Structures are given as C-alpha cells and as structure tokens.
Amino acid sequence: MRFSAIALLIAFSLTSCEKQNSPMQQEEAVQQALDPELPATPFSYSTQAFPEEWLTDPALQLFGNIGSEIEVTDAGATLGRVLFYDPSMSADGTVSCSSCHVQANAFSDSEAKSVGVSGVPTVRNAMGLFNFRYQRRFFWDMRTVGLAQQVLEPIAHPDEMALSIEEMPERLLEQPYYAPLFEAAFGSEEINSDRVASALAQFLMCMRSYSSRYDAGRSNGFANFSESERMGKDLFFNGETRCNQCHSGLNLFSTQPFVNGLEMDYAAAGDGGIGSISDDPYDDGRFKTVSLRNIGLTAPYMHDGRFATLHDVVDFYADGIQHHPYLDERLSVNGFGVPGQEPYQLSLSAEERSALVDFLNTFNDTLMTSSEWLSNPF
Ligand code: HEC
Ligand code: HEC
Structure with missing residues (x-):
C-alpha cells in the first residue's frame, strides 16, 4: 500500500510538473501506478477450508460457525482483496485497510494506536484479523454484530478512511479496474455499499490461521x-x-x-x-x-x-x-x-x-x- 500511495503521489507530481500533458495522459499515469496485478485465473478462495479437526471440534461447534453464512466465491474474494488494499477507498486516497492491518503482522498494526486520514490516532490498538468463521461480534468492545456490518465502519470513520458510504460507489467508479471486478463477483457492474461489504467480508473470511x-x-x-x-x-x-x-x-x-x-x-x-x-x-x-x-x-x-x-x-x-x-x-x-x-x-x-x-x-x-x-x- 505504502508503495502504491507513493507511486500515486509521484505520478501526480510528475504529471502536474509537465504542463503539456493532457488530462487524459495524467489519468493514465495515475491508473498505471494503481492497477492491481491479479492472476489470470483467480485464486481458488472458495475451496479453501479449515481442517476437518476444526470443522468437527465440539467446542467450536458450540460457538457455532457463526460467520459461516458468508458464502465465499473466487471472484468475490478477489474483489475484496483489491478493496482491502486500495487507498482510493479513503477520503484523500492515502489510506487502505492494509495501512492499519498489515499481513506480516497477522493483519494487525505494529503501532499501539493507528493513524488514518485525519492524523488523529485511533482510540484503540488494531488487532489481528483472522478466523472470522468463529466470530460474531467485533471490536474490542464487541459493539458490532456481523462481519458485513463491521467492514463498512472503518471506511466511514473520520479517523480511519473518512469516506462517506454514499460517496464510495462514485469514488470506486473512477478506477477503471472495478467495473469488471464487480461484474465478475456479482453479475453486473453496479457498485453499491452492500456489494463492497460482501466482497470485503468474503476476503476477510479467507484469513484463516491454523498452521503454526x-x-x-x-x-x-x-x-x-x-x-x-x-x-x-x-x-x-x-x-x-x-x-x-x-x-x-x-x-x-x-x-x-x-x-x-x-x-x-x-x-x-x-x-x-x-x-x-x-x-x-x-x-x-x-x-x-x-x-x-x-x-x-x-x-x-x-x-x-x-x-x-x-x-x-x-x-x-x-x-x-x-x-x-x-x-x-x-x-x-x-x-x-x-x-x-x-x-x-x-x-x-x-x-x-x-x-x-x-x-x-x-x-x-x-x-x-x-x-x-x-x-x-x-
Ligand atoms: C479471565 C480470562 C483471562 C485469563 C485467565 C487470561 N487472559 Fe489473556 N486476555 C483476556 C482478555 C479479556 C484480554 C484483552 C484485555 C484487554 O485488552 O483489555 C486478554 C489479552 C491477552 C493478551 C493480549 C492480546 C492482544 O492481542 O493484544 C495476551 C498475550 C494474553 N492475554 C495472554 C494471556 C496469558 C499468557 C494468560 C495466562 C498467564 C492469560 N492471557 C490469561 C482474558 C484472559
Ligand atoms: C486507521 C487505521 C485502520 C484502518 C484504515 C482500518 N482499521 Fe480495522 N481496526 C482498526 C482499529 C484501531 C481497530 C480496533 C478498534 C476498536 O476495537 O474499537 C480495528 C478493528 C477491526 C476489526 C475487528 C476485529 C475483531 O477481532 O473484532 C475488523 C474486522 C477490521 N478492523 C477490519 C478492517 C477493514 C475491512 C478495513 C478497511 C475497510 C479496516 N479495518 C480499516 C484500525 C483500522
């Protein structure tokens, strides 16, 4: 994310220095810097699963497979992956989910408090993200029920990504790579917050950790x-x-x-x-x-x-x-x-x-x- 944000900034400053560049060329430079690199055949997210031992564990059954109603498709999780790492999901184009949830840190933040768009540190520490099949309530105070509800909160939060949910579809439309990704995931190019929430939740469901x-x-x-x-x-x-x-x-x-x-x-x-x-x-x-x-x-x-x-x-x-x-x-x-x-x-x-x-x-x-x-x- 850092890299692509920097690439974006460079693209902006380069194009704004060279006055003879047409807006079209400028746009191309930005897009080039930001195009996601995806495999020709999507990763097979839908076939990945917890080991049998987890799926039959009595205690985990007791907690219920409470996140398991979220159905993961390959195209849905692929879109979720792009959204999770895309800084254009934030008000000023600099912050993505991955700014605070870093893969090498099991999707947590190595800083005690995270800094998003506003520069005001978050109130709490960003915890790791994984094994959502067995979780129903989110955040340290468990205030939010359901992963598809949870994932929209950081987008709108003024100190995280500060992008209004109403504005989000229009913002995503500016990126040409989204139309085909939404089409593949949901059967049409329409971008709306339910679809964004579903795709993000599908990707988060694929963060499974059972091998240590x-x-x-x-x-x-x-x-x-x-x-x-x-x-x-x-x-x-x-x-x-x-x-x-x-x-x-x-x-x-x-x-x-x-x-x-x-x-x-x-x-x-x-x-x-x-x-x-x-x-x-x-x-x-x-x-x-x-x-x-x-x-x-x-x-x-x-x-x-x-x-x-x-x-x-x-x-x-x-x-x-x-x-x-x-x-x-x-x-x-x-x-x-x-x-x-x-x-x-x-x-x-x-x-x-x-x-x-x-x-x-x-x-x-x-x-x-x-x-x-x-x-x-x-
Ligand atoms: C009574 C239940 C309980 C017991 C017993 C308990 N913990 Fe915890 N543990 C918690 C809770 C609740 C939190 C989160 C507290 C908070 O952040 O305010 C926590 C947090 C932690 C964390 C930090 C997690 C993070 O991601 O920041 C670690 C590490 C941990 N416990 C290890 C242990 C170890 C080691 C023991 C035994 C010595 C232990 N716990 C005993 C309930 C418990
Ligand atoms: C500016 C930093 C920041 C950004 C950006 C951010 N988060 Fe978080 N995230 C946090 C913090 C801090 C918490 C804990 C907040 C709390 O408990 O009150 C958290 C908590 C969560 C949780 C709850 C996990 C649990 O175990 O309860 C999920 C899920 C999550 N974030 C997903 C996302 C997604 C998806 C995005 C992008 C749409 C995102 N976050 C963007 C900082 C961030």
Missing part, C-alpha cells in the same frame, strides 16, 4: 518443541496460570469478554470497554478475549497497545493484575464462585516467564502471513 509450530506439535507429541517451549506449554495449561481457561480451544480465544485486571477503574483510566457502552459497572473493563494465534506477530498488546512485548504481558499476569470489583474469578486467589477477589500472584521464575513467552511464540502462523492470495495486489 504449535499445531505441528499437537500432531507429533511436541517433538518439534524446545525444552523451554515445552515448559511454557505446561505452564499455559497447568490450571494455575489459567491462561487456557479464557484463551481456549483450537482457536485459543473466547466468545465471552472478561475483565483481566489491567486497571482498578477502567472508565476513570479513559476506556471502560463494554462498560463505556452499557454504563453498567459490571461491564467496566470488559473487553473482547482475542485469539492468541499469531500473538508473537501482533505486538503491542491489549486493547490500548500498552505492552510492547510478550514479556511485559507475562509479567503483568504474573504479578501486575489490579484489584477490580469484577476481576474475573480465574485471575483471583479465590478462584471460581466470587469474582473481584484479590488478584492471584503467580510466583513465576525468570526462566518460567521466558518459557511462557517462548510457548506463546509457537502460535505464529507464517503460512497466513506469507500467502500470496492474501497479499497486496497493487
């Missing part, structure tokens, strides 16, 4: 693990740290939000999460329990990106959890039954903390982060 060293280890008795990674695995699952009681199952997540004790009073600290919407003290500091897949690639951490490294995260869980009236019971000394008790204190040695970090890094999926079919076509 951890997954390889699960099928070979963790023979591929170092001693430290094995120690970290035992700590993660041993029932004392309780990590896996919230970041659970194959997707290492929960559909439920929790208070993990970052603040004594989140609202006073500036962001109450779900509590900021419901105004109920019970929800103060309740945030989405994101998946730990790819966690080594998505620094910084937590809803506000407050922790720069996984070491900082582990130190926080070991001895930095704050008193909070609704601190989750899994993180309190009393355990189940009564939330809001004294935060637990894990007496983890330096070696154990490093081991936990080493284990968390085995969740990284370099297949997803290097797949060409998810990469920038510009």
Whole structure:
C-alpha cells in the first residue's frame, strides 16, 4: 500500500510538473501506478477450508460457525482483496485497510494506536484479523454484530478512511479496474455499499490461521518443541496460570469478554470497554478475549497497545493484575464462585516467564502471513 500511495503521489507530481500533458495522459499515469496485478485465473478462495479437526471440534461447534453464512466465491474474494488494499477507498486516497492491518503482522498494526486520514490516532490498538468463521461480534468492545456490518465502519470513520458510504460507489467508479471486478463477483457492474461489504467480508473470511509450530506439535507429541517451549506449554495449561481457561480451544480465544485486571477503574483510566457502552459497572473493563494465534506477530498488546512485548504481558499476569470489583474469578486467589477477589500472584521464575513467552511464540502462523492470495495486489 505504502508503495502504491507513493507511486500515486509521484505520478501526480510528475504529471502536474509537465504542463503539456493532457488530462487524459495524467489519468493514465495515475491508473498505471494503481492497477492491481491479479492472476489470470483467480485464486481458488472458495475451496479453501479449515481442517476437518476444526470443522468437527465440539467446542467450536458450540460457538457455532457463526460467520459461516458468508458464502465465499473466487471472484468475490478477489474483489475484496483489491478493496482491502486500495487507498482510493479513503477520503484523500492515502489510506487502505492494509495501512492499519498489515499481513506480516497477522493483519494487525505494529503501532499501539493507528493513524488514518485525519492524523488523529485511533482510540484503540488494531488487532489481528483472522478466523472470522468463529466470530460474531467485533471490536474490542464487541459493539458490532456481523462481519458485513463491521467492514463498512472503518471506511466511514473520520479517523480511519473518512469516506462517506454514499460517496464510495462514485469514488470506486473512477478506477477503471472495478467495473469488471464487480461484474465478475456479482453479475453486473453496479457498485453499491452492500456489494463492497460482501466482497470485503468474503476476503476477510479467507484469513484463516491454523498452521503454526504449535499445531505441528499437537500432531507429533511436541517433538518439534524446545525444552523451554515445552515448559511454557505446561505452564499455559497447568490450571494455575489459567491462561487456557479464557484463551481456549483450537482457536485459543473466547466468545465471552472478561475483565483481566489491567486497571482498578477502567472508565476513570479513559476506556471502560463494554462498560463505556452499557454504563453498567459490571461491564467496566470488559473487553473482547482475542485469539492468541499469531500473538508473537501482533505486538503491542491489549486493547490500548500498552505492552510492547510478550514479556511485559507475562509479567503483568504474573504479578501486575489490579484489584477490580469484577476481576474475573480465574485471575483471583479465590478462584471460581466470587469474582473481584484479590488478584492471584503467580510466583513465576525468570526462566518460567521466558518459557511462557517462548510457548506463546509457537502460535505464529507464517503460512497466513506469507500467502500470496492474501497479499497486496497493487
Ligand atoms: C486507521 C487505521 C485502520 C484502518 C484504515 C482500518 N482499521 Fe480495522 N481496526 C482498526 C482499529 C484501531 C481497530 C480496533 C478498534 C476498536 O476495537 O474499537 C480495528 C478493528 C477491526 C476489526 C475487528 C476485529 C475483531 O477481532 O473484532 C475488523 C474486522 C477490521 N478492523 C477490519 C478492517 C477493514 C475491512 C478495513 C478497511 C475497510 C479496516 N479495518 C480499516 C484500525 C483500522
Ligand atoms: C479471565 C480470562 C483471562 C485469563 C485467565 C487470561 N487472559 Fe489473556 N486476555 C483476556 C482478555 C479479556 C484480554 C484483552 C484485555 C484487554 O485488552 O483489555 C486478554 C489479552 C491477552 C493478551 C493480549 C492480546 C492482544 O492481542 O493484544 C495476551 C498475550 C494474553 N492475554 C495472554 C494471556 C496469558 C499468557 C494468560 C495466562 C498467564 C492469560 N492471557 C490469561 C482474558 C484472559
């Protein structure tokens, strides 16, 4: 994206210097800089699927295949890929989804707060994007239901892409490559916000992550693990740290939000999460329990990106959890039954903390982060 934005700027400045260029020539220069490079035969997005083990996993079935009503076609996801990486989707032509959701970082932002069109940083950290088949509610405060609803919000958001949804079809029409892409995806050239939302949602559905060293280890008795990674695995699952009681199952997540004790009073600290919407003290500091897949690639951490490294995260869980009236019971000394008790204190040695970090890094999926079919076509 950076490259194509720069190419666009260069194209603009070159053409505006050479006064004898006709508007037609100028337009050509811009288009040339921006044409997406797509394979002659589309990638086969529609045939990609989660492994059988995921599709039959009882816990994941319980959560439901809640995003699975989104039907992916090859042409639909191809259009979604172009839209995801296209800066012409923003008010000033400089910001795309991929400005804040970077493939190498599992589609998260390596900055704590992202900067879009307005230059005003976002309120929260841009988390990684993947495994939407198992998610229904989006954003750290889970305010938006449904992926096709979600994907239009950043386009219109004044600090993200700041393009009004009403203006969007006209804007996209300016790019000659869209007419054939919409035709292929939806049977006619018409551009409207429902189609844009559908195509983006289809592309996001193809961001699947299930192949990491951890997954390889699960099928070979963790023979591929170092001693430290094995120690970290035992700590993660041993029932004392309780990590896996919230970041659970194959997707290492929960559909439920929790208070993990970052603040004594989140609202006073500036962001109450779900509590900021419901105004109920019970929800103060309740945030989405994101998946730990790819966690080594998505620094910084937590809803506000407050922790720069996984070491900082582990130190926080070991001895930095704050008193909070609704601190989750899994993180309190009393355990189940009564939330809001004294935060637990894990007496983890330096070696154990490093081991936990080493284990968390085995969740990284370099297949997803290097797949060409998810990469920038510009
Ligand atoms: C300027 C940066 C920026 C841009 C541009 C941007 N996002 Fe985001 N995105 C964020 C931030 C920050 C969050 C978290 C916001 C929150 O939770 O309140 C987020 C959250 C999301 C989520 C929720 C994920 C989850 O697990 O709940 C999805 C999905 C998403 N973005 C998709 C997109 C798409 C699609 C586009 C392009 C149409 C896009 N984003 C453009 C910064 C950005
Ligand atoms: C009570 C449930 C719960 C338990 C137990 C728990 N977590 Fe979390 N975890 C959460 C929630 C909720 C968040 C998001 C909090 C926020 O951003 O405000 C989170 C965030 C994280 C993040 C940052 C994710 C990101 O993308 O920024 C990491 C890493 C993490 N937890 C690791 C662990 C580890 C390691 C353990 C065990 C020592 C653990 N968690 C135990 C609920 C839990």
